[in-house]
Amino acid sequence: MGRGRERIVQCASCGRQVRRDKAVFIEKAVFSNPVERKDADPSESYSRAFFREFAYCPGCGKHLRVYEKKKKLMERQRERDRERTFFGRPKPRSEMHSSRTGGYKEPAPGQQAAPAEPASEQPKKEGE
Numbered sequence: 001m002g003r004g005r006e007r008i009v010q011c012a013s014c015g016r017q018v019r020r021d022k023a024v025f026i027e028k029a030v031f032s033n034p035v036e037r038k039d040a041d042p043s044e045s046y047s048r049a050f051f052r053e054f055a056y057c058p059g060c061g062k063h064l065r066v067y068e069k070k071k072k073l074m075e076r077q078r079e080r081d082r083e084r085t086f087f088g089r090p091k092p093r094s095e096m097h098s099s100r101t102g103g104y105k106e107p108a109p110g111q112q113a114a115p116a117e118p119a120s121e122q123p124k125k126e127g128e
Contacts (some may be wrong), residue, residue, distance in 0.1 A: 013060040024061035026069065027051045 006019040029049045056066055 009055040011057040011060055012054040013056055013064060016057045016058045016060075018054075018055070022058060023055040024058065024066050025053055026066050027053050059108070073112055 008017050009020050009023050010017055013021070028051065030052050031049050036065050056064065062069055
C-alpha cells in the first residue's frame with residue numbers, strides 16, 4: 001500500500017488499534033475440539049489445528065516476547081538457508097563422489113579421459 005493511509009488492525013492482546021505497518025504479526029496454531037464441530041462432513045478431511053495470524057501492538061509485542069520469538073524463527077530460517085547453499089550458490093543435487101567411481105573422477109560426456117603417464121625417472125648423475 002505505498003505511503004498513503006495504512007489499514008488499521010486490532011491488537012489481539014489489549015484491543016488497541018494500530019497501523020498495520022507498526023503492528024507485530026505472529027502465526028499461532030489454533031486447536032479445535034472435534035466434538036464441538038457441528039458441520040462435520042465425512043467426505044471432508046478434518047484437521048485438528050489450523051494456523052491464524054495474530055496482530056499485536058508494539059507494547060504487547062514487547063511484553064509477550066513476540067520479538068524474541070520472531071528472532072529465533074528468523075535465525076532458524078537463516079540456518080536452513082545456509083545449509084541449502086554451497087559457497088553462495090545452491091547445493092548441487094548430485095555430485096560425483098569418489099566412492100562411486102572407485103577413487104577416480106569420471107570424465108564428462110564428450111571429453112576424453114586423460115591418459116595415465118608413467119612416472120618419469122630422474123636423470124642419474126654421472127657420479128652414481
